[in-house]
Amino acid sequence: MALKKEYNGLEIAIIGMSGQFPSSETCRHFWEHLKSGTELLKTFTDDELIEKGMSVGDIQNPRYVKTVGVMDQKEYFDSSFFGYTPEEATFMEPQIRLFHQQCWAALEDAGYSSAIDKKKIGLFAGATTNDNWKVHAYSKSKDTTLDPFYLSMIIDQSFMSTLISYKLNLRGPSFYIDSACSTSLAAVHLACRSLLTRDSTIALAGGISITSKKNKGYIYEPGMISSEDGHCRAFDSKSSGTVSGEGAGVIVLKKLSDAIKDRDNIYAIIKSTSVNNDGNNKVGYTAPSVNGQAECIVTAQRLAGVDPDTINYIEAHGTGTRLGDPIEIKALNQAFAKNGQDKFCAIGSVKTNIGHLDAAAGVAGLIKTALSLTHR
Template sequence: MKTDNKYTGLEIAIVGMACTVPGARTWREFWANLVNGVESLHHMSRDEMVALEMEEVTIQNKDHIPVVPALKEKDLFDAAFFDYTPVEAKLMNPVHRVLHQSVWEALEDAGCYPGVVKGPIGIYVGGGDDSNWRLHARLENRTEGMDSFGLNNISNKDFLAGLISYKLNLKGPVVAVNTTCSTSLVAVHLACRSLLLGEAKVALAGGITLRSEIQYGYFYQEGMIFSRDGHCRSFDKDASGTVATEGAGIVVLKRLQDAIDEKDHIYAVIKGSAINNDGNRKVDFTAVSVEGQADCITRAQKYARVTPESISYVEAHGTATRLGDPIEVEALNLAFNNNNNKAHTCAIGSVKTNVGHLDTAAGVAGLIKTALSLQHKQLPPSLHFQEANPEIDFAGGPFYVNTRLQPWARNSNWPLRAGVSSFGIGGTNAHAILEEAPAVQPTDAGRSYKLLTVSA
């Protein structure tokens, strides 16, 4: 085995998770959709558009793309469980409601009850703004009579982390994060640092994007970021843009040695991560930078103390924009030393082809997908890829788009490893290096009794 197989003491274990994304209420449903190659975006029929009282001129407009996310149960909330009054529950932003439940589900998944953890629990999360709901809540409050300060607390995205920490009595670092599309992976990076510095025993990290208005689809505009056909065709020659959707994801993190000592279930190991910003190394503020992305990926590899050839999968940002995909692959080629040696190939894919672009939750969705892929030792297909975008230099590196479900074969030299990228408008880049969990040590075969754990 190569020397970079060894643990450095800086590894972080993913010990719990929760997600709600289009077509899947839980991570189990999410994984089933991934392995079955399901696109979970809903393309509305004419009857559905008529039922929404859309004008005929809009229905007939060839540039109107009637695609919406099929997000399950985002309107449900167990307010009493979190000790909110009916009035608070009525006026609370759906972003807050869903994230409360996602955090609790992730803690349950990790078998981690805040009241008995011997050490502080931190939380790093971010969400998109929802001016539509904030206006709605203020109008509704004319008859409810809630004070404006309290109303702001339950409707402002900047209070997400603090409100959850108060309700669950979390006493570690509590940080609201926003770096646009890279928010949730930046949150994971910050949570890892917090654990390594000893600020927290357990850390929660992730993000959420929800939309409270009725969704009618969108209008395609040439040169903008949204797809002309309602599909996210990452890296394909027919790629024309992304599809904005909604969802939430949370992971529960511990230092690896703590997780091993406490016999936690470990989905995957975060070997290292990095964040940076493009600065002005690009044509304008909203553009992307080859140098910025490549530098971020290289820094993550160095911090994780792994070599590029030990990585056999990359969960890409993969927005399916004509400009963004070629730049991303060029940056990956640079970070992988332009290694086109056929002895080393690396699969590439994007969860956006399944669920669209989750904005502030996009990075954690890719992280959860990759952690589950490592656990199951399977690579799910990246959808809608037929022929490569001719502007992408796949010949300049080891990458190929994975288009089918396949076993994730381990190279005899290294454990299974992956990179996860998330890049935000404004230039904040994040990249994480993941590795398969350490082998579980068998219990003593001579014990007459086994421990059966039950959560109810």
């Protein structure tokens, strides 16, 4: 089967995926919740918070918000399957453990878990900083027989990609990426480039964000990023901020022409990716920029050869913050503007379901969108 005439040969196919999100152990569970519009954030009871070690005084603080997006089953790891000893698994940073399983599950979903040795598979991924785990691991290290140098690697999330590539025998490029909450989409961008330059014939891309701290909610601070009421209300007049969540997602990518030739299952097609940086053209380091976002969107549209008028849905960053959301909408309006005509395009953000997943935020939205296309 040949490429359709509207394709230019630069398209990338999503041929496999795996994910674990709040109250969603798999992408199938995730989709069922998305269909029903379920908010998957957990609000702790006072008894649960007391059991976690919080004081009654802290719980009764009127600014204390008892809500967070909690991922279940995150403590489990089949260490022997990946060739680790129980002692190694005990000390290994939890995000590294779980991401091993997500990468394997994604390869299985794509149908390539038994063909790893025959392919040049790249891995592009990132995780949330977890200094708390390092403190914990080093405090217990006097009891371990593990080599100190090896211990220093398995407790550090920045070794995640190369450790997994070693254990799964992935022989394409292996990069750990850290660009804050754009990490997993930056990983997708680099994975697509790796496929187009033939550094990889298949590429895994994604991110993970789980915490080893006990999930207890947060103190609401006016003007900061966190929500006042424990809900993320993206693009809503009632929005007051975001809520943190845990999650992990991996997609398997392949050049569309190769995927068609090999008769792979195709969830969705990435027609282009683009990335840039605002520099200092914004009010502060953590603030978003209208022009930077608009320029990036326009570049992606041009690379894809897509008329903005033909786009009818956008999965946005959409944190629900009073600063970020209006800037994102203004940038989209600027990027999609054409002769001053009014146009309609639906917009959404998966953060209203699961909260802000930090390093895994982008891939969660991409998986949501790919599932939406798959299920029409």
